[in-house]
Amino acid sequence: MSEYRGYYGKALDFLKQNKVKVGDTIQFTTNTEQVATIMPRYEHSDDSHIVVKFKSGYNVGLNIDTIKKIEFVSDMSLEQTKNNTIKHNSKLPKILLLSTGGTIASRIDYRTGSVTPALTAQELNASVPELAEIANIDAEVLFSEYSENITPDQWIGIAKKLDSLAKSEYAGIIVAHGTDTMQYTAAFLSFSLSGFPKPIVLVGSQRSSDRPSSDAALNLIGAAKFIVKSNPIGVFVAMHNSENDDYVACHLGTRVRKNHTSKRDAFETVGDKPAFIVSNDKIIQNFTDQYFGNKDYLPKIGLDPKVALVKYHPGYDPKIFENLIDNGYKAIIFEGTGLGHVGRTMYDVIKKAKIQKVFLGMTSQCMDGRVNMSIYESGRDLMQMGVIPLSDMISEIALVKAMWILGTDAKNIENIMIKKIASEFRE
Ligand code: ASP
Numbered sequence: 001m002s003e004y005r006g007y008y009g010k011a012l013d014f015l016k017q018n019k020v021k022v023g024d025t026i027q028f029t030t031n032t033e034q035v036a037t038i039m040p041r042y043e044h045s046d047d048s049h050i051v052v053k054f055k056s057g058y059n060v061g062l063n064i065d066t067i068k069k070i071e072f073v074s075d076m077s078l079e080q081t082k083n084n085t086i087k088h089n090s091k092l093p094k095i096l097l098l099s100t101g102g103t104i105a106s107r108i109d110y111r112t113g114s115v116t117p118a119l120t121a122q123e124l125n126a127s128v129p130e131l132a133e134i135a136n137i138d139a140e141v142l143f144s145e146y147s148e149n150i151t152p153d154q155w156i157g158i159a160k161k162l163d164s165l166a167k168s169e170y171a172g173i174i175v176a177h178g179t180d181t182m183q184y185t186a187a188f189l190s191f192s193l194s195g196f197p198k199p200i201v202l203v204g205s206q207r208s209s210d211r212p213s214s215d216a217a218l219n220l221i222g223a224a225k226f227i228v229k230s231n232p233i234g235v236f237v238a239m240h241n242s243e244n245d246d247y248v249a250c251h252l253g254t255r256v257r258k259n260h261t262s263k264r265d266a267f268e269t270v271g272d273k274p275a276f277i278v279s280n281d282k283i284i285q286n287f288t289d290q291y292f293g294n295k296d297y298l299p300k301i302g303l304d305p306k307v308a309l310v311k312y313h314p315g316y317d318p319k320i321f322e323n324l325i326d327n328g329y330k331a332i333i334f335e336g337t338g339l340g341h342v343g344r345t346m347y348d349v350i351k352k353a354k355i356q357k358v359f360l361g362m363t364s365q366c367m368d369g370r371v372n373m374s375i376y377e378s379g380r381d382l383m384q385m386g387v388i389p390l391s392d393m394i395s396e397i398a399l400v401k402a403m404w405i406l407g408t409d410a411k412n413i414e415n416i417m418i419k420k421i422a423s424e425f426r427e
Contacts, residue, residue, distance in 0.1 A: 005040035009047030014064045020072050026052070029069040030062065055129060058245070059214055088136050093171035093228055095135040097220075100158060100185075101144040102178025104205040104216050128217045134224040135171065147178025147185070147204075152305045152403060155188040159301045162193055162200060166297060172199040172227030174220065179204035179258055179266065182237055186253030187400040188303070190235040190422035192408075195295040199227050200235045201250065206264050215240050215264040222248025222278040230276060230283050233295050235422070240264040241277055249274035252287065254397050254424035259367075270394055271368040271426060289423060302407035304330065309399045311335040311365060312342040318349045325352060331359035331402040331413065334387070335395040340364055340371035341378045347385065354386040359402065359413045361388050363395040370426075388417060391425050398424075 003021040004012055015038070020026050022040050027033060036052035039059060049061040099105045123139075131137050142161055143154065158175065165173060177185055186202050193200070201223040205216035223238040226248070235253035242265050251269045260266035269275065275287035308324045310316075310332055324332060332353065336342050340362040342350075353360055362382065364371050370392040373379030383389065390398050398417070401424065405413045 007041055007047070007050070011041075011047045011050055011064055014067075015050065018070045018072075020070065024075055025073040027071045027073050028052075028062070028067050030066045033069075035073060036060075058217065087132065089132070092133075092135050094169055095137050095172055095174060095224055095227055096165065096168070096170045097137055097139040097174045097176060098158075098161065099139065099141045099144070099176040100147075100150070100154070100178075102147050102176065102180075102204050103207070104176045104178075104203060104219070105141075105144060128220050130217070130221050131224055134221065135228055137224070138170075145178070147181040150178070150181055150185065152188070152303050155185055155192075156301060156303065158185065159189055159192045159299075162189065162196065163299050163301060166197055166299075170198060171231065172201060174223045174227070175200060175202045176220075177202045177204050179206060179239070182267075183253075183256050183258060183394075184396060184400055186235050186237050186256065187397045187422075187424070188404060190253040190424070191401055191404045192301045192303075193235070193297075193299050194422050195233060195297040196235070196299070197233065197297050199230070199232055200253075201227060202235070202237045202253070204237075204239060206240075206262060206266055215245075218245050219248060222250070226250050226276060226278050226283060230285070232276075234275075236275065237267055238278070239267040241274065246279065248278040250276040250278060252423050254422050255394065255426070257394060257396075271392065287423075289427065300404075300408040303403040304406035304410070305403055307331040307333065307399055307402040307406065309333050309335060309395060311395075312337060312346070314343070316343070316346070318346050321346065321349045322352065325349070325356055325358055329358060330406055330410070331361070333361045333363060333390070333395060333398045333402060335365040336362050336371070337365060339369075339375055339379060340373045340382075340389055341376065342382065344378065344381075347381070350382070350385050350387065359388070359417070360386060361390045361398055361402065361417055363390050363393055363398050365395070388414060390417065393424050 005022050022038050025037050027035050036054045039051040039053050041051055049063055051059055051061050053059045182202050182204055203219045203223045207214045219239055236250040237256045238248050238250045241247035241249035251267055252275045255269050256267055257270055258266050259268045273286040277284040306329050308329050362371055371389045373383050373389045405416045
């Protein structure tokens with residue numbers, strides 16, 4: 001029953017005896033007296049805890065044996081808050097929150113118990129009230145997808161929407177996005193909107209706001225503070241910097257990777273510190289190659305998805321690669337071994353690809369470091385055949401960059417792939 005969603009056994013009896021249910025605001029006493037809203041329960045639930053959400057947006061599991069007193073305060077408080085008009089503070093800057101879906105944009109409908117992947121300004125204000133103290137937030141839902149379903153066409157849609165906001169009154173734009181493919185979208189926006197005159201900050205969450213220890217609130221607060229206090233030009237990904245609720249890391253959109261399946265600090269800047277770190281009261285800048293309002297904005301929104309990313313491994317069948325050429329792929333990015341190699345069994349198909357004018361670029365499957373193809377004979381052979389080393393570009397960022405170039409300036413792909421457009425190479 002949705003009124004007690006996820007509760008059973010002792011915890012269910014406890015709620016019923018105290019005449020409270022999911023969605024109710026309660027006043028309870030453990031060591032201190034506090035007010036919070038009862039949340040539904042999900043996986044790993046035991047029957048000795050109830051989960052409550054505090055006004056700050058944080059969720060906590062309470063052992064029912066530690067609750068000395070519990071009283072009903074009001075029904076569906078979030079629903080009520082939702083209907084309140086958000087107070088506008090004319091002294092604060094404006095930020096647009098553009099939602100594309102993902103865990104961060106999902107929330108519980110207390111009436112049906114289902115998760116709805118749409119976030120309105122009112123809902124956002126209700127779940128993260130601190131935002132209203134940092135900026136006036138407008139919110140818009142662009143689409144609602146988990147990011148594994150996002151296609152390159154949708155990157156174009158996001159880029160066009162952002163481009164239309166280049167001269168708007170917003171100090172910056174937060175893009176709520178699923179974390180699985182966030183670095184791909186961030187990279188596309190970095191290339192296609194190079195020099196965009198306001199910060200664009202992609203924010204996700206590893207744990208949805210209805211779970212204990214959700215990271216959504218802090219990531220949003222960190223992104224908003226970053227926009228208001230720092231105002232750099234560029235595309236960033238703002239996520240937890242540690243497992244704790246203390247710092248938010250703002251990574252460059254072309255140097256970031258999701259490196260953990262579930263940890264809150266899953267995102268890392270490859271081979272470096274995050275570009276910026278946002279703490280409660282200050283912003284630490286680690287990255288110096290950053291523009292602050294003085295780069296030309298040259299939007300180039302386009303792509304051709306006929307690019308493949310090939311992870312070479314012992315036993316890789318060259319026919320798979322040949323199929324790509326035969327199917328009209330125009331660029332292939334290798335994730336080679338070590339310094340940038342593939343085995344000699346690949347040489348014939350590589351020659352065939354070059355005859356057909358397929359761009360071939362080399363990145364490494366190592367987690368860090370730079371491709372160097374002049375050390376070993378195999379690297380030199382590959383370069384001789386026309387494989388272009390892509391320095392320390394992250395392989396999936398190279399994939400996105402090649403798609404973008406093919407859609408905007410295809411004939412110059414060899415030059416542009418090795419030219420720095422949006423800090424995709426480290427110095
Ligand atoms: N699979 C989800 C997505 O990428 C996970 C998340 O939102 O973090 O959209």
